[in-house]
Amino acid sequence: MTSAGMADSPPPDDETRFPLSNFPPQAGERANESLRDTLFNSSHLKAGDWLTLLLGGVCVVLLTLKLWSGDLADKAVIRSGGKIFREVPLSRDQHIEVLGPLGTSVIAIQQRKARIVSDPSPRQYCVRQGWLQQSGEIALCLPNQVSVELTGSQKKYDSLNY
Template sequence: MRGFESQLLRPGDWLITGLAASAVIALAMLAWRSDGATHVRIYQSGKLFAELDLAAHRTLDVPGPLGLTTVEVAQGRARIAADPSPRQYCVRAGWLSQSGQVAICLPNRTSIELTGSKPRAYDSLSY
């Protein structure tokens, strides 16, 4: 009986193809898994001002040398909603959602940093 000999894909080939495809999918999920953030830390003049859970929806005003920096937390994300700094770099950073992302309002000496389950890759952030 000749059976599978004349087939381009024999039963084992289907098996190996399936295994290979699952391996690629598993690898992609493992390698491209994004580390979602759970908390946001707000620093004022280098000191921890507040740490908020990203699950909560709230707005916090942080007083700095130039005025109030407004931090907004919503739907697992955080952003600087308003800041008195002249160039608005931290406001333009927009919504942050990944662990390790930061937005720094240098003139007002305020920054936010997102933290997740994993320890951060660097030791400290200072300015």
């Protein structure tokens, strides 16, 4: 029976039937093999390619370490109308009210984070920005001319304060 079953099975694929002889794979098992072949066939990756991969990996790791290790802020600088209104430490939880041309902006400091709770600006961008935690982060309420910037131990330069 088994031998008969074997004889009934379809003949192997005619390699000339489809121009790309190895693609797409036909049976389920061959599909897996083909995918593995595509991704890990050593002939596709030459020595220089491995070097490039390694270089790219190192690049990604270095970029991540450099850009994501922003030191936690310890001070919030609140500005109103371009002048420094107050500098407050993040260690103490508090609410601060700042008067701008449109009304009062309320700034909250809580658990070493800061945010703008309410603001009279029409689009509420600074309120929707949410909590600021890392040094260099900044929330601007332009219509009301109020901003909160977090600063850390060392001053970072960016396009705004350079």
